[in-house]
Amino acid sequence: MMKIKTIALVAGSLSLGATAAANAGGFVPPVMDSAPIVAEVEAPVGAWQGGYAGLTLGYAFKGDDRVGLTDSASNTFLGDIGEAELKGANAGIRAGYRWQRGNWVFGPEVGIEGGDIKGDTSGTLLGTDLEAEGKVNHMVALRFKTGYTVRPDMLVYGIAGVGRVDMDYELNGIEDSFSKTGYILGLGVEKQINEKWSVTGEYEYANFGKEDLQFGGLDTEATPKYNNLKVGVNFRF
Secondary structure: OHHHHHHHHHHHHHHHHHHHHHHHHOOOOOOOOOOOOOOOOOOOOOOOOEEEEEEEEEEEEEEEEEEEEEEOOOOEEEEEEEEEEEEEEEEEEEEEEEEEEOOEEEEEEEEEEEEOOEEEEEEEEOOEEEEEEEEEEEEEEEEEEEEEEEEOOEEEEEEEEEEEEEEEEEEOOEEEEEEEEEEEEEEEEEEEOOOOEEEEEEEEEEEOOOEEEEEOOEEEEEOOEEEEEEEEEEEEO
């Protein structure tokens, strides 16, 4: 009987010792992976929305306009006297407004251009020496520009619009004039200098279709078109 009490006492002592040891060590929380939380930060896109006005300087080239003549009375084609290439320096003013949605920037622009865009040619038909000249007086345009900010301070854009050109043609001293609406397509890039000022570089192609002209007893069909490289400056309001 004494032996059984001794064994029970030893077991109880061991149990109390184990419990005390566990309490002495305190609570040990489970180990968890704690990877650092990195917040996504969107790259800045720059500020482009708002109204603006600007100036352009350009040079037109490759405005091929073949001059063929037809007898007005008989409607007989007499032949070509050559090709007048419209080219020359030009300047313009413009104003527009842009909206911005993230990196996308878009809006309308109106402008007017004029200068020294002209072309001439000469030849001989039926024993008669002929000289022809065409000249752009001015062109009024409505363009829509859609672009993407490749950097916060740089915009690359496409151009689509309509233009109305006013032109004079002359054949051996006889003049005829017309106004004609056509289309404009192009590409451009704009770089901000500071919060208000930016510079631009643009390429445009303008095509004004066909127009019948009369010079006394002769008819011709004008086909004015030209390419234009322009640099410019904009001020944002």
